[in-house]
Every structure is written in structure tokens, then in C-alpha cells.
């Protein structure tokens with residue numbers, strides 16, 4: 001009656017029967033991190049992990065802000081925002097625990113940045129390689145404009161200092177959760193984006209989540225196949241004209 005969405009919810013639901021007799025194939029566990037070889041690297045700044053705006057006040061003030069000043073962010077500020085979304089806060093074996101939770105500790109979400117205006121960074125597309133706390137420089141150019149076009153013409157993405165684009169490595173989660181992985185991927189992305197919202201608020205920056213985009217076009221901008229890895233969520237960040 002409700003179409004593909006309802007079917008998805010139905011078919012990815014757990015039942016007592018569906019949970020029986022499943023074992024994990026440890027030999028074929030997908031890699032926990034995506035790494036781009038032979039690209040430029042940018043070391044991120046050490047994050048500040050104490051102080052800042054009190055949590056309750058930050059939550060009280062949080063708002064989606066869509067109008068940005070034409071002012072660049074510093075690399076320190078960008079590093080702080082990235083840390084809020086995916087910063088490592090604990091290590092157990094080869095699992096890097098982070099500021100945001102993840103189903104099964106599998107962390108299927110990858111972070112790409114469309115940098116429009118960040119001091120010391122060339123304009124273009126970057127990817128976070130978390131184990132080394134560095135950005136990989138994938139391509140140069142003004143990608144904010146095509147990204148805005150791909151997001152149903154939402155111009156804030158071209159006016160933001162930086163756009164976060166989150167993808168999901170589907171096999172990383174499906175290895176354990178099979179079709180239910182698709183639910184957890186979206187939940188994981190939501191946690192990450194809320195951390196970004198709160199970090200922006202506490203730094204007096206504007207942030208707006210973006211879920212409306214042409215999937216294929218965003219995947220193409222990133223150079224991902226849309227099946228094994230697919231864009232799931234975006235956010236625009238910049239100095240807010242209203243702060």
C-alpha cells in the first residue's frame with residue numbers, strides 16, 4: 001500500500017526466525033577504512049577537547065542556518081568540526097571508537113568535503129582518512145556549484161565555506177547486518193550530522209543538513225559507484241550571517 005519505503009521497512013525488520021543461525025564470516029570482513037593512494041595529504045590540526053560553549057546552551061541554540069558570510073574558515077576550525085563528527089575517542093583492537101556511535105562498531109560512513117573557502121586548502125574535493133588524521137586531496141575545482149545543482153539547486157551549498165558529504169560503505173555494515181544495514185547506515189549518518197550541528201553552534205558557525213539531492217549526481221561528483229558506496233547525507237557549513 002505504501003510502496004517501496006514500506007516494503008523496505010517490512011523486509012529489513014527483524015523477526016525471531018530471521019535471526020536464527022547466522023554466523024559472521026571473519027575471513028571476509030570488509031576493510032574498516034577507505035584509503036586513496038597516490039594523492040596529496042593534508043594533516044589536520046589537533047582538536048580542542050575541553051571547554052567551549054556549555055552543552056545545554058549549545059543544544060538550546062542549535063538551528064539550521066542557511067545564509068553564510070563570504071568568509072573562509074581556518075584549518076583549525078575545520079579540523080575541530082571534523083573531530084566533532086568522527087574524532088577518535090578510544091581504541092580497541094583495530095576499532096577506532098569515535099565521537100558518534102555506530103551500529104556494531106562498524107562505522108560505515110565515510111566523510112568527503114567540498115572545500116569552497118578554507119585557509120590553506122586549495123578549493124576542491126577531499127576525503128578524510130581517519131587513522132592518520134589527515135585529508136586526502138582528490139580533485140581541485142569549484143565543486144560547490146555542481147553540488148548545489150545536484151542538491152535540487154540549493155545554492156547554500158555553493159555559498160558555504162565547506163560542505164560535508166557523507167557516504168556509506170554498504171558492505172562494511174552489510175557484512176554483519178545484511179539488508180538491515182541500510183537502516184543502520186542512515187541512523188549512523190544522523191548521529192554524525194547532529195554532532196556537526198552542535199559543534200557549529202558552539203563555534204558560532206552556521207550549519208544546515210541536506211537530505212534532498214539527486215543521488216546519482218552527488219555520487220558522480222564524488223566518483224563513487226552508488227551501490228557499494230553511496231552518498232547518504234550532506235551538510236553546508238559557514239560563518240552564519242545571523243550569529
Ligand SMILES: Cc1cc2nc3c(=O)[nH]c(=O)nc-3n(C[C@H](O)[C@H](O)[C@H](O)COP(=O)(O)O)c2cc1C
Nearest residue numbers: 062063064065066151154208209210211212213233
Ligand atoms: C534528514 C534531514 C534532511 C534535511 N534536508 C534539508 C534540505 O535538503 N534542505 C534544507 O534546507 N534543510 C534540510 N534539513 C533541515 C530541516 O529543514 C530543519 O532541521 C527543520 O526545518 C527544523 O529546523 P531546525 O533544524 O532549525 O530546528 C534537513 C534536516 C534533516 C534532519
